[in-house]
Amino acid sequence: MPALVPAPAPALVPVPAPAPALVPAPALVPAPALVPVPALALALARVLALVLVLGVLAGCGDSRTAAPDLSTFQQPQGMTKTTYLAGGLRFDAPPNWATETGAAPMVVTLDSGPAIITIWRYPRSHSQVLPDNASTLQQARTALIGAASARDRTFRVISSAIIDLHGVPGVELDALETIRGQVRRVRSTHLYKDGAELVVDEYAPESLFHAVDAAVFSPLLHSVRLARVGSE
Numbered sequence: 001m002p003a004l005v006p007a008p009a010p011a012l013v014p015v016p017a018p019a020p021a022l023v024p025a026p027a028l029v030p031a032p033a034l035v036p037v038p039a040l041a042l043a044l045a046r047v048l049a050l051v052l053v054l055g056v057l058a059g060c061g062d063s064r065t066a067a068p069d070l071s072t073f074q075q076p077q078g079m080t081k082t083t084y085l086a087g088g089l090r091f092d093a094p095p096n097w098a099t100e101t102g103a104a105p106m107v108v109t110l111d112s113g114p115a116i117i118t119i120w121r122y123p124r125s126h127s128q129v130l131p132d133n134a135s136t137l138q139q140a141r142t143a144l145i146g147a148a149s150a151r152d153r154t155f156r157v158i159s160s161a162i163i164d165l166h167g168v169p170g171v172e173l174d175a176l177e178t179i180r181g182q183v184r185r186v187r188s189t190h191l192y193k194d195g196a197e198l199v200v201d202e203y204a205p206e207s208l209f210h211a212v213d214a215a216v217f218s219p220l221l222h223s224v225r226l227a228r229v230g231s232e
């Protein structure tokens with residue numbers, strides 16, 4: 001199966017600064033509220049390449065080769081604890097899904113059929129204040145929705161929320177988006193800790209989203225633990 005080529009880093013969009021009494025400097029968040037277009041394009045290209053390979057095998061008369069169903073995802077064969085960023089990121093992942101690490105800011109991509117998870121990490125400078133209270137998190141949520149709506153006129157928010165994931169503040173968006181002509185339901189979770197923003201993008205066709213969410217997306221997201229990079 002062809003390996004994924006790391007997607008280019010998404011651009012950043014500044015979040016408007018709150019009142020000076022609350023936050024001394026504006027916080028920044030990545031421009032793509034949801035999954036970056038290149039990541040989905042690469043995953044779709046890999047699926048297409050696999051289809052072509054299977055077609056060649058079928059043409060060679062290899063009747064023993066069972067073609068996988070690329071319209072769905074593999075149920076996880078358990079969940080395995082994984083560690084990235086030298087111990088700064090830990091989560092449980094399905095061992096039978098394809099995994100590809102990427103160049104910063106991409107950390108890793110996991111996929112099975114049309115279901116894809118991409119994790120990004122954006123370090124911030126000391127002058128950039130991360131959202132850490134109700135006011136700044138609300139501003140971040142508004143900015144993320146605005147960026148996605150400006151990029152995609154078909155973008156539609158299903159829900160959005162300010163969250164706390166094991167003590168880490170964040171913003172979660174659940175939406176429908178059209179990427180390269182493909183409609184996807186996307187949950188994008190932005191977590192702010194230790195001078196960096198971690199983004200977990202989970203997406204799949206709308207018809208499959210509930211099934212893959214129950215089997216993989218939600219268990220993986222809820223298992224995420226963040227520490228300082230290099231904490232091992």
